[in-house]
Amino acid sequence: MEDISQKPSHRALWLGLLFTMLGPISNGLYFLGFPASAVVWITVLLPAVGLTLVLIGLRRAFGQSPYRDKVGGAIAVALSALVLAASVGVFVLSRRLPQPSTGTPQMGQRVPDFTLPDSAGNPVALSQLLAGSNAGGPPKGLLLVFYRGYW
């Protein structure tokens, strides 16, 4: 087996590629119960570290003469750059959200009443939910969860 420790450029390239590939895979951390707020950063940080290492490896490869693996190094850089660009793209798009403004209900404000159909098509009023018309007494509170929808 080849002793890669004798070739620091190879070591940095391979380590960089490993970090790059761990980037997309790290999305799975969410399903393992890691907090999503941390996972979204990890998915970008890993490929960023990966590309940095690959670039270090490439620089070393060009510094060594004669060095045989300049093409491999260039491919590694292209791959890492692509994965990083895609990861950053998803990150930026996921954060492109309108900021809550003065029209959004604030802490301590009473929210406006409304009536909307439920998933069975029956009209339901907020006031009706607050009054607890369905079962038991009135609830202590309501948790309104606005979500993007599954379309």
Place this chain on the structure above:
Amino acid sequence: MRGIEKRLGEFQAQGVVPVAISVDPPNVSEDLRRKAGLTFTFLSDPKTDVIRRYDLLHSGGGPEGHDISRPAEFLLDRSGVVRWENFAEDVRVRARADQMIAAARTLQ
């Protein structure tokens, strides 16, 4: 949504009723509820009337440029006053059930 469903008992113990709202029409919400095993109330606002009134419109945020709601959570007390709220900065990062149950505990 699954996080809320999983801990529905804890919400109920605090006397808090979760209600989900999106632009999805009732049949789409019903599909989601059935597939994901969600039992709490889902309301449909396909014309974004309420989403606009709450100033949560994400203009062109849906597929093919449909207007949708930005993700947001409001905990209302029994008189409909906001006691806790959360606005996601990233569509992939929603309020955790822990946070919402902790907020529910503070309700009188």
